[in-house]
Amino acid sequence: MPIHRFAFVLLAALAGCSTTPQGPGAGTSKLNHVVLISLENASDAEACAADCRAMLGTIESVETLWVGTPVDTGREMVDDDYEVGICVGFESLEDLQSYLAAPSHVQLVESWGPRAVRFRIFDVGQPGLDR
Numbered sequence: 001m002p003i004h005r006f007a008f009v010l011l012a013a014l015a016g017c018s019t020t021p022q023g024p025g026a027g028t029s030k031l032n033h034v035v036l037i038s039l040e041n042a043s044d045a046e047a048c049a050a051d052c053r054a055m056l057g058t059i060e061s062v063e064t065l066w067v068g069t070p071v072d073t074g075r076e077m078v079d080d081d082y083e084v085g086i087c088v089g090f091e092s093l094e095d096l097q098s099y100l101a102a103p104s105h106v107q108l109v110e111s112w113g114p115r116a117v118r119f120r121i122f123d124v125g126q127p128g129l130d131r
Contacts, residue, residue, distance in 0.1 A: 028063075028064075028089075029063045029064050029089025029090055029091065030089075030090070030091055030092065030125060030126045030129055031089065031090045031091070031092065031093065031095070031096055031123065031124070031125045031126070031129055032064075032087055032088070032089050032090075032123070032124045032125075033086075033087070033088045033089075033090065033096060033099070033121070033122075033123050034085070034086070034087050034121070034122040034123075034124060035085070035086040035088075035119060035120070035121050035122075036082035036084075036085050036086075036119070036120040036121075037082055037083060037084040037085075037086070037112070037116050037118075037119055038081065038082050038083060038116060038117045038118040038119075038120075039083045039084070039112075039115055039116055039117065040115055040116070040117055041115070042083050044083070044115060045069050045083040045084055046069075048083065048084045048112055048115075049067050049068065049069060049084050051108060051111065051112065052067045052084065052086055052108065053065070053067045055104040055105070055107065055108045056086070056088060056099075056104065056105065056108065058104055059098075059099050059102045059104055059105060060098075060102075061090060061091075061094075061095035061096070061098040061099045061102070062088055062089070062090070062095075062099060063089045063090055063091055063095070064087070064088070064089030065086075065087075065088055065089070066085075066086070066087040066088075067084065067085070067086050067087075068084075068085050069083060069084060069085070070082060070083075070085070082120070092129075093125075093129070096123070
């Protein structure tokens with residue numbers, strides 16, 4: 001995917017998120033885990049988004065959480081080929097690893113994975129993030 005298209009996809013995901021950031025330092029995460037989910041049945045989007053909010057918001061390492069659906073901005077260049085967008089913020093790579101192993105994250109993936117056609121996942125970090 002060309003870099004300009006990736007940037008548009010990422011911006012669309014972030015702009016389409018409808019949940020207010022949660023947790024201390026909301027909106028200042030050093031690492032963001034962006035997931036765009038394409039579902040087999042588009043009518044499941046609200047149920048999937050609700051489960052994402054409920055299950056991911058309980059994970060201790062999550063600093064910020066945004067969950068939403070595509071927004072029709074009337075802009076042809078915006079990629080809205082997904083049903084649910086998630087942006088989860090972390091302080092560190094270790095926090096991301098903790099999140100990925102958390103029981104509620106694993107349960108969410110096991111529950112919704114079979115109902116998804118595709119996941120597009122981006123991990124975006126600020127410069128200087130320790131690796």
